[in-house]
Amino acid sequence: MNTELIGVIITFLVTILLAVPLGKYIAKVFAGERTLMDFMNPLERFIYRICGIDPIKSMNWKEFLKAMLTINLLWFVYGFILLIYQGHLPFNPDGNPDQTPDLAFNTIISFVTNTNLQDYSGETGATYLTQLFLFTFLQFTSAATGIACLIALFNGFKEKTTDKLGNFWSIFIKSITRLLLPLSxxxxxxxxxxxxxxxxxxxxxxxxxxxxxxxVSRGPAAGMIAIKQMGTNGGGYFGANSAVPFENPNYFTNVIEEISILLVSIALIFALGFYLKKKKLAYVILGVMTFFFILFCINNIYFETKGNPEIDRMGIAQNIGAMEGKEIRFGSASTAFWSVATTSTSNGSVNGMHDSLMPLSGGVVMLDMMINALYGGVGVGLLNYFIFIIIAVFISGLMVGRTPEFLGHKVEAREVKIAAIVTLLSAFLIKGGTALAAYILVHHANADWAEKPSAWLNNPGYHGFSEMLYQYTSCNANNGSGFEGLGDNSTWWNVSGGIVMLLARFLPIIGPVAIVGLLANKKYIPESAGTLRTDSTTFGVMTIAVIVIVTALSYFPPLVLGPIAEHLSMHAH
Amino acid sequence: MKQYILPSLKLTLVLLVLCSIIYPLFVAAVGKLTPGGGGDGETVKVNGKVVGYALIGQNFTNDKYFWSRPSAIGYNAAGSAGSNKGPTNPDYLKQVQNRIDTFLVHNPGINKKEIPAELVTASASGEDPDLSPAAAKVQVKRIAAIRHLHENKLNSLVDEHTDGPLLGFMGPSKVNVLKLNIALDELK
Known part of the structure; x- marks a missing residue:
């Protein structure tokens, strides 16, 4: 076996091995048990005191969401103002300009929602002030927001019946002081x-x-890159992200960054098992996610290491894979692995350019983001997966003629409706957005706009369609990677992308937390012989089926028009 | 809503101090202790004069040097970027074909099927500092002729400057172009 492949396999195995103890640690932190990081206690008490927070006061699901939404709204206002005046504010040694209002709208939503789509380039579109006081700050806080909402889910299922999901402030603060900050x-x-x-x-x-x-651009990059990976943010300090040697100097850092992309998201699955004392449930969830993950890795590694058939036809030696948009020090196998890891987890950082991936690799990373629950973003990944669980519980309940239940709580019409709306929302935003953009491109290519639609695409034909589809898919998944050839710093993309990111972030958080709140409040039904067990392999297979059906039905048509058509045309002659 | 606004405001300020001031300053302080650049980025010097950054690739187009890979930004490291060309884009494929033709003109005696694809495709960052060993060796013939050196000597120079896989078994092999070219200039 070659060294590139061995590197990838070891990276993944080490990630899983590290995620187990980290998961145990996370469970202890939020259960209030003693940990190594207890020296943070005085700092946390200090923060509670000056902020007027009572960490003991547990909130119901509505209070929890209100606290979460209020602070997120505040960041939005703060960040927007900072961005449109950044050129006039201090810490701008390279003399970079203010962001335009539409760009600032996109940028601030992008960072508040943990997306980190960057319609600007880090070297020229941001200042040291905004890199640190806005982007780095939001990379911590948006990740902590996601984790806090997941811990609310943990709390909802820990007690038999409860209306309390924990204190948002306290969980949020601990996510930073005990998890994200030390890891970063x-x-x-x-x-x-x-x-x-x-x-x-x-x-x-x-x-x-x-x-x-x-x-040569420089700056305080190391800190931002660390939290960008640990918090599944993905927004780089430099334009070409972790492909830039300064962001990712060698193969060793590449392995470490790949581990960091996956680590917290996988650890949170183990944390669920430890916290709820339901290890088998955690293994089933991990198994389903890993099934897809490995399948996707095999696909991308195969196509990227095999190389571009169009270049083979030119008669040159393509021994180390499709190297357009890749770096020598990482190689094609590792870049393929990274492309799957970063789209599985809603991270969105890249160490190679996705626009130049082979058509089916590009298709798979889109599919990965369309599912958006294979490990997923920190916290939100499991919340998304929870929606699939609810749907699977509901369908299998109907199939065997039993009342659907999850962890001792009846799943009824209201919860299933919420789950259905959240699922349908993604399909609506991705396909609706792409259809609208494609319509404008075809019928108003020369509209009298600052940036004409005819200038949007960097590649013609099927691949151009993929560029637009990818953009909305990435926005909807709060991923932030791109087919970067797209001219996305234009009013249309800034505004429409911003709206998609905003809806796709908060509705899929509010939905699951609401379901948890409703379920946890119901009477606990002890497990009996008639209970459909959600921690069984059978249920795991059922969930796989649901994921395949929901995503295949929704997204097969646009994937055919883009990546699949491109793949077929490439092999047609 | 009001009961949430005040804590939100105060918490934001506190976390700005923690995440945006203390954290980066701490990292910068640790960075000062690092060997090489002390957090400013490590430079490479020849006779006391800075000729580049150790990690950042640079343009080598002169026939007497090992060429770097194509770059979408011409190695201007003020704004990194890849080409973002799709694999079936006809203009892109024409561009690759042109690079192959150019290479053949500058490297007489080299057969087309010896040209490694990485030498005619652009990197992701536009600042790739490395070549694959094959992409360095295919240029040996040209450089040997221009510099009147023995090909064997150049081949072993490339071997000396090849970094193998991490720990010997993880990842690809690579050659840093800047360091290789500096060593080339020093060859007598």
């Missing part, structure tokens, strides 16, 4: 020691060996 510090130090810049020095200009003048 470790990663940032590893990166700094491998050459990622961490100082505040501005752009440098040098004369190269050959005698050319070269500009």
């Amino acid at each position: 510090i470790v990663l940032a130090i590893i990166l700094a020691f491998n050459g990622t810049p961490s100082s505040f020095k501005g752009k440098d200009t040098i004369i190269t060996l050959q005698g050319d003048t070269q500009n």
